[in-house]
Amino acid sequence: MNYVSIAPMIRGLCIDLAGKPQIAVYESAKGEKASPHAMSLEIAGGDTEETIAGNIQKAYTAWKAGSSTGKGEVLIPSCVSLTAGGKTEALYWIDDDLDSARKRLAGRDDSPRTARPIEDGKLIDAAARACVVKNRVALVTGGAQGIGEEIVRNLAAAGALVFIADLNLEGARRLAETVNAAERRTAALALQVNVSDEDSVETMCGAAAEYAGGLDLCVSNAGVLKAGSVLEQGLADFKFVTDINYTGFFIITKFAGRLLKAQSRTAPRWKTDIIQINSKSGLEGSNKNGAYAGGKFGGIGLAASFAMELVEYNIKVNAVCPGNFLDGPLWSDPEKGLFVQYLKTGKVPGAKNIADVRAFYESKVPMKRGCAGKDLVRAIFYIVEQEYETGQAVPVTGGQVMLH
Numbered sequence: 001m002n003y004v005s006i007a008p009m010i011r012g013l014c015i016d017l018a019g020k021p022q023i024a025v026y027e028s029a030k031g032e033k034a035s036p037h038a039m040s041l042e043i044a045g046g047d048t049e050e051t052i053a054g055n056i057q058k059a060y061t062a063w064k065a066g067s068s069t070g071k072g073e074v075l076i077p078s079c080v081s082l083t084a085g086g087k088t089e090a091l092y093w094i095d096d097d098l099d100s101a102r103k104r105l106a107g108r109d110d111s112p113r114t115a116r117p118i119e120d121g122k123l124i125d126a127a128a129r130a131c132v133v134k135n136r137v138a139l140v141t142g143g144a145q146g147i148g149e150e151i152v153r154n155l156a157a158a159g160a161l162v163f164i165a166d167l168n169l170e171g172a173r174r175l176a177e178t179v180n181a182a183e184r185r186t187a188a189l190a191l192q193v194n195v196s197d198e199d200s201v202e203t204m205c206g207a208a209a210e211y212a213g214g215l216d217l218c219v220s221n222a223g224v225l226k227a228g229s230v231l232e233q234g235l236a237d238f239k240f241v242t243d244i245n246y247t248g249f250f251i252i253t254k255f256a257g258r259l260l261k262a263q264s265r266t267a268p269r270w271k272t273d274i275i276q277i278n279s280k281s282g283l284e285g286s287n288k289n290g291a292y293a294g295g296k297f298g299g300i301g302l303a304a305s306f307a308m309e310l311v312e313y314n315i316k317v318n319a320v321c322p323g324n325f326l327d328g329p330l331w332s333d334p335e336k337g338l339f340v341q342y343l344k345t346g347k348v349p350g351a352k353n354i355a356d357v358r359a360f361y362e363s364k365v366p367m368k369r370g371c372a373g374k375d376l377v378r379a380i381f382y383i384v385e386q387e388y389e390t391g392q393a394v395p396v397t398g399g400q401v402m403l404h
């Protein structure tokens, strides 16, 4: 049995008890002596996810028996020791954030914690609202640059732990270092992934379970664009775009969904999110860009369908549809960017320089500017905070696309 796959259920229990995000760091601990204050969980070969979830609840009841807490407080384990056939196999170190959980592991500090779960108030709590992603575990595919980088930086600045999952591992590592230095904590971790490859995505989700115990927010952002006329475009290019933008979202939701489902078995009240970064091209056609727009339209169909199925596990699935992110490398790269390409190919009539091409695209937006990172991160915060919505496509286009 893969003991890492049990981490989301242990994390789920702690989230359910605390009413807020928790980190559970996995440690392989074959034959180690039982930790004195750890919650002990015994598993057997034939156990299923369902029976393990039930056993986790029973183990918690047995562990807390006889302990006393203050009024309205609950006891939370900071270490769970997993045994099979009476022998220790793994330890899971738990705390509110990654650095604290790692410190417990390093210092073998298994002393139990208490929490005072927040009660659901009738009025919106402004302080809680400002902390909507604090200590949540997020994963952003294609997070090393462009829109993904903006999402990573903003989530980390708002207190989340963010996995930067990208084909470009070096870029993801560089960004993680910058973010961690800026935040003065471990706010970001780099992972390599190819979102169009099932094994790679499964490994990525396993890493999220191992390093943090699970996820609260999965942002499927990695995407590519290869424009081309339907009369001319090669099938290989069409498939390349579709594999990453459309099929990639299916693969991400499959494996992140499994992880979130396992976590929800022991955290039945905790809402989690899968968000696809779609595009305004998912809401209206895009001339000579059918592979891209078609995949994005399809993404909205997938989000709505996955939302219907996964609501049972308290997983919300939504899409965000940004307008043109004119400051990102896709548009502004001085060699390969769309501004340069459109200038060279004469796509914008009368444009003499890059400023003319940019002005042309800005003039199409009622709000007269391109989409910025902060605009679409606000939409992500809205989706996470809004517990009563799923299966939607939220436009962030400065009014360029208005829903009917």
Ligand SMILES: NC(=O)c1ccc[n+]([C@@H]2O[C@H](COP(=O)([O-])OP(=O)(O)OC[C@H]3O[C@@H](n4cnc5c(N)ncnc54)[C@H](O)[C@@H]3O)[C@@H](O)[C@H]2O)c1
Residues within 6 Å of the ligand: 141, 142, 143, 144, 145, 146, 147, 148, 165, 166, 167, 168, 171, 193, 194, 195, 196, 221, 222, 223, 224, 244, 277, 278, 279, 280, 321, 322, 323, 324, 325, 326, 328, 329, 330, 331
């Ligand atoms: N740039 C825009 O104007 C714009 C507008 C609307 C929507 N979007 C969407 O936003 C998302 C990000 O776009 P961007 O402009 O930031 O792109 P970008 O090209 O700047 O960055 C994309 C990132 O994804 C990574 N990536 C590419 N293929 C991958 C794969 N197979 N597996 C994992 N990672 C991979 C790249 O390494 C890169 O870091 C895309 O889904 C895109 O369709 C972009």
